[in-house]
Each structure stands twice: as C-alpha cells, then as structure tokens.
Amino acid sequence: MHLLQPKHIKLKAEETDKLLAEYNISLSQLPKIKITDPALPEGCEIGDVIRIERTSDGKKGFYFRVVSV
Numbered sequence: 511m512h513l514l515q516p517k518h519i520k521l522k523a524e525e526t527d528k529l530l531a532e533y534n535i536s537l538s539q540l541p542k543i544k545i546t547d548p549a550l551p552e553g554c555e556i557g558d559v560i561r562i563e564r565t566s567d568g569k570k571g572f573y574f575r576v577v578s579v
Contacts, residue, residue, distance in 0.1 A: 517563040518549050526559045529574060543575035550577065
C-alpha cells in the first residue's frame, strides 16, 4: 500500500447487508471497482463490497465500491 493511497477494506457479509438496507439500494447500484485494481486487499472476489476511507481536512469520508470484472 502506498502512503498516499486511501485504505481499502473488504466488508463482511453482515456489514454489506446493513449498508444496503441503510441506503435502501441493491448491490448493482453501487459504483464499481475492477478486480484488477492494485489497491484492493488480497482475497477479494467479484461481488465483494469495499469501503474506502479518505481523509480530507482531518475528516474521514467513506466511499463504497463493489468489485466487478
């Protein structure tokens, strides 16, 4: 992982279900991230949800992506 690269964390199944229910969306409505992206943690598979933690002005922001082809 590069120093300036934001953290990429694979969500557990129950965390994914909670996220989808909270925003009332389906998995297909999340933005995509390619399986070949070097920022992905090891062991990611297609359909996994990734939480990306970015820091700006000392505040953390969370973004979610689903792993795709």
